[in-house]
Every structure is written in structure tokens, then in C-alpha cells.
Amino acid sequence: MLIMKYLAKLLKALTSGESPSQLAGGFILGMIIGLLPGKSLLTLVVIILILIINVNVSMAILGFVVFSAFAFFLDPLFHNIGYWLLVNIDALKGMWTSLYNIPVVALTRFNNTVVMGAFLSSLVLLVPVYLLTKVGVVQYREKIHERVLKLKIVQVVKSSKFYSIYENVNSWRD
Amino acid sequence: MRWKGIIALLVLAAIVFVLGLFLTDSWLEGILEKTASNALQAKVEIDNLDVSLLQLHFKWDSLQVTDPKDPWKNMLTSGKTEYDMEFYPLLYNKVVIDNVQLSNVTWGTERTTDGTWKTKSNDGEKKPGFISKTIDRLETKVSDVPELDFSSFSGKVNVDSIIAILDLSAPAKIDSLQSGLRETYTQWDDTFAKTNITQDLDDMKTRINSINPNEIKSVDKLQSTLTTLKTIQGDMDSLKQFVKTSKSGIGTDIEQSRNGLKSMDDWVRDDISAAMDKAKLPDISTQEIGILLFGSQVVSRVNRVLSLTSQARGYAEKFKSDKPKKEKPPRYKGQTVHFSGKNVFPSFWIKKIELSGLVPNQYQFSGIVNDIVSEQPIIGKTTTFEIKGAKANSSALNLTGELDYMGESPEEHFALDASNLAFNDVPLSSTKILPSSITKGAGRVQAKLDVLEEQLSGNVDFTGSQMGFAFAESEGKTAAVVRDVFTDISTVNFKAGYTGTPDDTDFSLDSNLDNVVANALKSMVGDEVDKAKQKIRSAVNAKVDAKKQQVEQLVADKNAELQKRIDDVEARVNEYQKQIDDKKKEVEARIEEEKKNVTNKIKGIF
Numbered sequence: 001m002l003i004m005k006y007l008a009k010l011l012k013a014l015t016s017g018e019s020p021s022q023l024a025g026g027f028i029l030g031m032i033i034g035l036l037p038g039k040s041l042l043t044l045v046v047i048i049l050i051l052i053i054n055v056n057v058s059m060a061i062l063g064f065v066v067f068s069a070f071a072f073f074l075d076p077l078f079h080n081i082g083y084w085l086l087v088n089i090d091a092l093k094g095m096w097t098s099l100y101n102i103p104v105v106a107l108t109r110f111n112n113t114v115v116m117g118a119f120l121s122s123l124v125l126l127v128p129v130y131l132l133t134k135v136g137v138v139q140y141r142e143k144i145h146e147r148v149l150k151l152k153i154v155q156v157v158k159s160s161k162f163y164s165i166y167e168n169v170n171s172w173r174d
Numbered sequence: 175m176r177w178k179g180i181i182a183l184l185v186l187a188a189i190v191f192v193l194g195l196f197l198t199d200s201w202l203e204g205i206l207e208k209t210a211s212n213a214l215q216a217k218v219e220i221d222n223l224d225v226s227l228l229q230l231h232f233k234w235d236s237l238q239v240t241d242p243k244d245p246w247k248n249m250l251t252s253g254k255t256e257y258d259m260e261f262y263p264l265l266y267n268k269v270v271i272d273n274v275q276l277s278n279v280t281w282g283t284e285r286t287t288d289g290t291w292k293t294k295s296n297d298g299e300k301k302p303g304f305i306s307k308t309i310d311r312l313e314t315k316v317s318d319v320p321e322l323d324f325s326s327f328s329g330k331v332n333v334d335s336i337i338a339i340l341d342l343s344a345p346a347k348i349d350s351l352q353s354g355l356r357e358t359y360t361q362w363d364d365t366f367a368k369t370n371i372t373q374d375l376d377d378m379k380t381r382i383n384s385i386n387p388n389e390i391k392s393v394d395k396l397q398s399t400l401t402t403l404k405t406i407q408g409d410m411d412s413l414k415q416f417v418k419t420s421k422s423g424i425g426t427d428i429e430q431s432r433n434g435l436k437s438m439d440d441w442v443r444d445d446i447s448a449a450m451d452k453a454k455l456p457d458i459s460t461q462e463i464g465i466l467l468f469g470s471q472v473v474s475r476v477n478r479v480l481s482l483t484s485q486a487r488g489y490a491e492k493f494k495s496d497k498p499k500k501e502k503p504p505r506y507k508g509q510t511v512h513f514s515g516k517n518v519f520p521s522f523w524i525k526k527i528e529l530s531g532l533v534p535n536q537y538q539f540s541g542i543v544n545d546i547v548s549e550q551p552i553i554g555k556t557t558t559f560e561i562k563g564a565k566a567n568s569s570a571l572n573l574t575g576e577l578d579y580m581g582e583s584p585e586e587h588f589a590l591d592a593s594n595l596a597f598n599d600v601p602l603s604s605t606k607i608l609p610s611s612i613t614k615g616a617g618r619v620q621a622k623l624d625v626l627e628e629q630l631s632g633n634v635d636f637t638g639s640q641m642g643f644a645f646a647e648s649e650g651k652t653a654a655v656v657r658d659v660f661t662d663i664s665t666v667n668f669k670a671g672y673t674g675t676p677d678d679t680d681f682s683l684d685s686n687l688d689n690v691v692a693n694a695l696k697s698m699v700g701d702e703v704d705k706a707k708q709k710i711r712s713a714v715n716a717k718v719d720a721k722k723q724q725v726e727q728l729v730a731d732k733n734a735e736l737q738k739r740i741d742d743v744e745a746r747v748n749e750y751q752k753q754i755d756d757k758k759k760e761v762e763a764r765i766e767e768e769k770k771n772v773t774n775k776i777k778g779i780f
Contacts, residue, residue, distance in 0.1 A: 037506040051179035075505050083500055086511040093513070100513040103265035114508030 010058045014137065015145055018056055024133035026056035028126055030063025035071045035078075035118040041107040042119060059133075071118065078117030085116055199223050203234075214485075216242040216249065217289040230259040240289030241282075243478075248285055252531070253278030257524075268519040272526070279531030279539075304628040304676050305484040309477045311679035312672065316469040319462050336452050342714065344441035348721040351434045352728065358427050359732040365420065366739060374413060375746045381406055382753045387760040393772070396765045403758050410751055417744050424736050431729045438725065442718055449710045463692070464668050464685025466603050472634050472670045472683065479623055480630075483577070483586045486557075490579035493521060493548040514552065521548040529561075537571050539563030550579045563592075570594070583627040590621040597638070607656045609643035616640060617666075630674035638666040651698065659694040663687070 013023065032046050050060045071078070086096060099105050109115045140148075203223035210218035222235040233256040241249040257274040385403065390396050462469075492498065493512050501509045512521060523545070530540040541561030547553055556578040563571035571592040578585040600612040617638030624631050643660045645653075668685035 037508065048183060051183045052176055053179075054176050072505070079503065079508055082508060083511075087498065087500075096511075097513040101266075101518055103262075106267035107265070109267070109510075111511045111513065112508040113511065114503075114506060117508075 006058065006061065010062060011148075013056050013058045014140055020134045020137040022054055023056045023059045023137050024130045025053070026050065026059035027063040027133045028122075028130045029055060030060035030065075031067040031125065031129055032119075032122045033060075034064040034067030034069075035074075035122045037071075037112075037114050037118065040109045040112075040115055041104070042109075042115070074118075074121070075114060078121060079113045080117065081120060082113030082115065082117035085120065086111060086113060194227070198227060199225055210239075211291050213489075214239060214242065215291060216240040217245070217291040219289075230261055230264075232257055232259065237276075238285070238289075240285065240291065242291075242481075245288050245290040246285050248283045248289070249281065251278075251280045251283055252276040252529070263519040263523075266519055267521075269522050270519055271524045274524055274527045276527060276529040277531065279529045281531075281533050303484065304674075305480050305487070305625070305630075307676070308630055308674040308679050309480050309484075311674070312473045312477060312681055315679065315681040316465060316473045319465045319469065336449055336710065336713075340445070340449050340452055342445045342717055344438070344445045344714070344718045345721055347441045348438055348718060348725055351438065352721070352725045355431055355434065355725065355728060355732070358431075359728075359736070362424065362427070362736055369416060371413070371416065371743055374409075375743070375750070378406070378410065378413070378750050382750060382757060385757050385761075387757065387764045390761075390764065391768075393765055393768045396761055396768060400758070400761050400765070403754060403761060407754055407758075410747070410754060413747055414751070417740065417747050421740050421744065424740050428733045428737070431733060435726060435729060438718075438722055442714060442722075445718075446711050446714045449714060450707065453706060453710060462683075463608065463687045464683045465681075466605055467608055467687065468602070468636070468668055468670070468685065469681070469683055471600075471602070473681065475621075476623060476632065476634075476672060479588055480625070483625055486577050486586070487579070487584050489548060490550070490577075490584060512549070514549070518552060520550075520552045523547040523553065533563060533571075537563035537565055539571065541573070554580075556580060565594070565596075584625075585627070586623075586625045588621075588623045588632075590619065592620075593618040595619060597641070602643075604646075606646060607653050608645075609660055610646045611644045612638075612641060613644045614640065614642040615666075628676045630672065630679075632672050634668075634670040636666070636668050636670075640664055641666050652695065655694055655698045656691060659691055663690060 029046050029050050033043055036043050036046075049055075050057060085092060096111065099110060110119070200223075202225055203220050206223065207218050207220055217238075217240040219238045220234045221237075224233050225231070233254065235254060237250075237252045237255060238248050239250040241247040253276075255274065255276050258272050260270040260272065263270040385399055387396065387399065390399060498509070498511055503509050524543075524547075525545060527543040527546070528540075529543070530538075533539055539561055540563075541559060543557070543559040545553060545555045545557050547555070547557065550556055556576055558576045559574065561571070561573040563573075571590075573588075573590050575588040576586070578587075595617050597612045597615045597617065602609050602611055604610070615638050617636060619634065619636050621634040622632050641664055643663075645657055645660075666685065666687060668683055668687075670681070670683040672682075673680045
């Protein structure tokens with residue numbers, strides 16, 4: 001039921017008045033949380049960002065789910081990248097040592113190989129994923145949305161109780 | 175900015191704070207238990223953790239740390255414990271604890287529940303390090319000592335049946351030696367026959383004797399005789415070469431035949447030794463009673479210290495800032511890399527632990543452990559501990575140690591001196607004949623263990639008096655003798671020594687019991703053992719003596735014959751060589767004489 005409710009929200013968000021930038025912003029922040037392993041100050045900071053800036057939460061959840069799956073398979077790669085950055089590149093050692101000596105920064109667990117690898121990967125992916133999502137949202141609204149509405153699964157979602165409640169609540173908001 | 179989001183965030187924070195007030199204690203208790211259990215590889219249980227987050231004050235009612243080797247025993251328990259955590263290091267994700275007070279500490283108590291701890295380790299197969307290799311080798315050294323078991327020896331040995339089932343190898347080897355020798359001697363006979371050396375020498379003699387320089391009157395004939403002598407010398411040279419080669423070959427073969435005779439003795443000895451093994455005759459003189467009795471106790475204690483040392487080294491290694499080795503961590507866990515710096519706190523630091531309590535021997539003890547720290551170089555101090563114990567009857571215990579990970583090479587030093595120790599039900603060996611436990615007695619133990627990078631050395635000196643022993647139920651004459659011996663023994667002492675390098679580990683234990691027990695057993699079964707050994711020797715010798723003598727006779731006869739043959743030839747060759755040389759000189763003198771005569775005659779004419 002929760003999934004149905006979430007799918008309804010997602011469909012609504014894709015066609016709502018929210019701008020493609022807000023949707024793409026939510027997606028990339030979700031991506032960061034998805035790629036980072038849990039229990040890190042970085043994760044908390046990104047969650048707070050999602051809550052307080054105008055990005056779409058449903059897209060953030062989608063980003064989190066999609067990239068969590070990637071993270072599971074890419075974990076060894078993140079470990080290798082993180083180890084390489086933290087241990088093998090002598091030129092960066094000074095920077096890591098300085099960061100290590102700043103209060104609170106250590107709580108981000110930047111000195112963990114998987115956190116470092118995942119964070120660096122999300123930074124690299126940030127712009128391309130943002131742009132792709134933005135283009136994707138525009139394309140969806142223009143070309144795909146009508147066809148999606150005709151899909152059976154969408155009909156089921158739209159006919160569900162949650163969707164009608166959601167519609168009602170949204171109409172009250174407006 | 176989304177105001178609704180900020181409000182939601184504040185509400186969430188408030189909920190977390192309120193829940194934290196009620197749930198922090200149990201949540202942190204679980205985390206502490208899990209972290210400590212993973213670190214020690216043994217179940218750790220904390221009861222009633224009470225945390226004041228504002229003051230960072232921790233306290234609990236009791237602590238139980240399971241013995242990693244026995245899940246039904248506690249390695250350590252403690253009563254009420256309190257400590258404060260410093261706030262500022264927490265901002266660096268570091269834990270610094272000022273002073274931990276552990277009271278009512280006990281060691282080795284029984285557990286009421288199973289303390290097995292299973293870790294989800296994904297480290298892969300690690301190459302065993304120096305310490306784990308040393309631990310394995312020490313255990314093997316003790317377990318490899320053969321058990322004292324005379325049960326199979328009744329004192330009556332049926333030598334014939336042993337010899338019958340024993341496949342003696344010496345007779346066949348002696349036969350083979352004999353045929354080899356015969357072949358060699360035949361070859362020499364053929365050589366002498368084919369070369370016809372005697373005939374050659376006779377011819378040589380005739381040819382030399384046929385030359386009489388005094389009867390030759392002309393210079394031309396004398397010159398011709400000199401040429402003939404040179405031809406004879408050429409033949410003589412080839413005879414001399416034959417003698418030289420043959421003499422060397424005969425010398426080698428005679429030497430080999432003598433070696434063959436020596437080998438026969440070795441083969442016979444091997445057969446006797448195999449027969450002794452079959453008869454299972456105990457070698458009383460080399461029994462390692464001390465190791466059998468105390469070896470496993472000493473080694474298990476040394477190994478426990480070594481495995482703790484290995485763990486401590488592992489942690490110290492992890493926190494070294496320069497290029498940590500790449501690990502294979504479990505998924506999502508990663509590997510934490512530590513860096514150094516001027517303002518850096520060590521990742522973990524308990525500045526001081528004051529502990530007091532009771533050890534199994536009813537010692538009241540108290541002690542201080544200083545600076546349990548992840549990175550010693552940051553604080554510039556090593557980890558040290560000193561524990562002192564005392565009992566009403568003036569016994570004393572002093573345990574000190576230092577873990578030094580300041581430099582490149584790790585070092586650990588431990589020393590123990592415990593006097594007037596009381597022994598009750600101390601388990602000993604699991605052999606059927608030797609005592610199974612010490613029932614009473616008092617003693618002093620002085621032990622030392624130093625590990626310097628990959629070099630280990632140490633010793634244990636033990637002196638016990640008024641000792642009493644208990645035995646497992648075993649019947650038989652030997653068991654009775656051993657029991658009598660131990661009944662008379664009241665003083666026991668031993669010195670154990672252990673050294674280790676990456677390639678080798680040595681363990682020795684000398685005890686006064688070795689000689690006492692060996693002598694008692696010798697007086698009981700020694701005569702029978704000696705007689706049985708003599709019987710076996712005689713039986714094996716009887717089987718091989720005739721063949722041996724045959725070979726010895728053959729070697730003696732043929733060697734003498736060969737030697738005589740070559741010596742005779744050599745003597746004749748030398749004799750004829752001298753004759754040739756003499757004849758040569760005579761002919762040359764005659765030529766000179768004839769030349770002078772001719773000159774004088776010519777002078778007379780003119």
C-alpha cells in the first residue's frame with residue numbers, strides 16, 4: 001500500500017507544477033544518500049538539505065532506491081577508489097591530515113574507503129545525472145506521460161483509495 | 175527554503191531527543207556490547223548501563239567478558255564501574271576516557287549461559303603471522319611428546335615371532351655386497367691373465383740378460399746395443415704404466431671392500447633397531463615426564479598472553495598512519511584510514527583503569543593499567559600495567575607488563591612473580607599413568623615473556639613443596655610404580671624455556687621428576703628391557719653372522735692376494751728397471767773406452 005501511495009505521489013510529481021530542476025535536484029540528493037553507506041554525517045546533511053530546500057522528496061526517494069541498488073554492486077569499486085585516494089596518492093595526504101584535524105569533519109567518516117569512494121563517485125555523477133534527469137522530466141511530460149497514463153498499472157494506482165485521498169488533499173492545498 | 179520542511183525537521187529532532195532520553199541507555203548498551211565483543215572475539219555483557227549524555231558520564235552495574243577459548247567461563251567480570259568521557263575528542267570522532275574504576279574484578283569464573291560469539295568476518299584467509307605461528311608451534315611441541323605408556327610391554331618378548339614377522343634386510347644386502355665383490359676380484363684376475371704380465375716380465379728379464387757390454391768390441395755394435403736398450407726401456411715404460419694404473423685401481427677397490435664391511439654393521443644395526451621397535455621396548459632414559467605433566471599448562475598460559483599480544487599488535491597496526499595494508503572489509507563497511515597531526519587525539523584512549531578484585535587463588539589484588547590507546551606515538555606513552563596481589567598467609571603476586579608500539583618494531587614485555595601460591599585441583603596431564611591433577615601444595619612461579627618484533631624469549635621457574643597428586647584410575651604394575659613414586663615426592667621444580675623466531679620455535683622443560691620417575695621405572699622394567707634387547711640382538715646376529723664372516727673372509731683373502739700380486743709385479747719392474755739403467759751405463763762407458771782406444775791407436779800411427 002505504501003508503495004502504491006508512493007507511486008501515486010511520484011506520478012503526480014512528474015506532471016505537477018514543480019519545475020524539472022526541483023525534480024532533478026531531489027533525484028541527485030537521493031542519489032548521494034543511496035550511494036553513501038549509512039551512519040555518516042554526510043548522509044544526515046543531505047537528508048536535512050532535502051527537507052529544507054525546494055526539491056522534490058518523491059524524486060529523492062526514487063534516487064535513493066535506484067542508487068542504493070547500484071551501491072550494493074559498486075561497493076568493492078568504491079572501496080578501491082577510496083583506498084587509492086586516501087592511501088596511495090601521497091599528494092593528497094596533507095589535505096586528508098588537515099581535514100582529520102578539524103573538529104566535526106571526522107564525523108563525516110571521510111577517512112573510510114567506501115564513504116570516500118561513494119562520495120567522490122556521487123560528485124562525479126552529480127552534474128550529468130542532474131542534467132539527464134532534467135531532460136528526462138521534460139521529455140516525459142511532453143512525450144511519455146499520456147502513454148503512461150494508459151498503462152494498466154497506472155490505472156490501478158489511480159483507482160486506488162490512496163490516490164483519491166492524495167488528489168483530494170492536493171486539491172485542498174491548492 | 176521550505177518552511178514546512180524546517181518545521182518537520184525540528185519536530186523530528188525533538189522526537190529523537192525525547193526518545194533518546196528513554197532509549198539511549200539500552201541503545202548504547204547494545205552498541206558497546208557488540209563493539210567490545212567484536213574487538214575481543216568473545217561475548218561481552220553489560221548490565222544496567224546508565225548514561226548521562228550531558229555530562230558524558232557512564233556507569234554500569236556489572237560486566238562479563240567471556241573467555242574466548244571457553245564459552246562457559248568468564249575471562250573477566252567486574253562489579254560497579256564508572257567513567258567519564260571527554261567531550262572535545264568526540265567532535266573528532268575519537269573516544270577519550272579519563273579514569274575507569276573497575277571494582278570486584280574476578281577472573282576465570284563459571285558462566286551460567288553460553289558465551290559463544292560468532293562474528294561476521296569477511297577478512298578472507300589471512301596469512302598466519304609470527305605470533306600465531308609461534309602459538310601453533312608451541313602447542314605442537316607439547317602435543318608431540320610421546321605419551322608414557324608401558325602397557326604394551328609385559329617384560330616377556332617372543333623374539334622368534336618378532337624376527338619371523340620382521341623382514342630382515344641385512345642378509346640380502348650382504349649377499350648383494352658379496353656378489354659385487356666377487357665380480358670385482360674376477361675382473362682383476364682377468365686383467366692379470368689377459369695382459370700376461372708375468373710372461374712379459376720374463377721376456378724382459380731374458381732380453382736384459384742377453385746384453386753383455388764387456389763382450390762387445392766395436393763402437394758400432396755398442397751403439398746398436400744402446401738402441402736395443404732404449405727399445406727395452408720403451409717396453410719397460412708401458413709395464414710401469416700398467417703397474418701404476420693397476421695399483422691405483424686395486425687400492426680403490428680394497429678401500430671400497432673395507433667400506434662394504436662397515437656397511438654390513440650398519441645394516442645389522444638397522445635390523446636390530448627395527449626389531450626393537452616391533453617389540454615396543456620403551457626407552458626409559460629419555461622420558462620427558464616434566465613436559466608431559468606441566469607442558470600443556472605452561473604453553474596454554476604463554477599462548478593466552480601471546481594471543482592477546484597478537485590482538486593488541488593487530489589494533490596498533492591498524493591505526494598506524496602510514497599506508498595501512500588493504501583489507502577486504504564486509505560490504506558497506508569499508509576500511510578506515512587513520513591520519514596523524516598535531517591536534518589529533520588517538521582514536522581510542524583510556525587514560526587509566528584502576529581495578530581491584532579477587533583472582534581464582536583467592537588473591538585480593540589491585541592494579542593500574544595506564545594508557546590503553548590506539549596510537550601510542552600521538553600521546554608519547556606506552557601501555558603499561560602493574561597488578562599486585564596479596565593473601566592473608568603472606569603470599570604475594572606481582573604482574574607487570576608493557577606494550578610498546580611507539581617505534582617501527584612492536585615490543586611486549588611481561589613479568590610475573592607469584593609466591594606462596596596454593597594449589598587445589600590444578601589439572602595436569604591426561605596420560606593414563608601420570609598424575610591427573612595436583613591436589614595440594616604451595617609454590618612459587620616466576621615467569622617472563624619478551625616479544626621483540628619477531629623474536630620471542632621467556633622462561634618459567636616453578637618450585638613447589640608439600641605437593642599431593644591425584645591419579646586417573648589405571649591398573650597395572652607400571653601405574654602402581656609411578657603412583658608410589660609420586661606419593662614419595664613432595665618437592666617439585668621445573669624450569670621451562672621458550673624461544674621463537676619466524677623460522678623456528680623451541681620449548682624445553684626440565685623437571686626434577688624426569689630423573690626420579692625414569693629411575694623408578696628403570697628399576698622396575700630395566701632388567702627385562704635389557705634382556706629383551708640382548709635377545710633381539712643375538713637373534714638378528716645369528717641370521718647374518720655366517721654371511722658376514724663369509725664376506726669378511728673373502729675380502730681378507732682376495733685383498734691380500736691382489737695386494738701381493740701387484741706388489742710382486744712392482745718389485746720385478748723396479749728390479750728390471752735398475753738392470754736396464756746399469757746396462758745403459760755400462761754400454762755408454764764401453765763406447766767411451768773404445769773411442770779412446772781408437773784415438774790412441776791413431777796417435778801411435780802418426
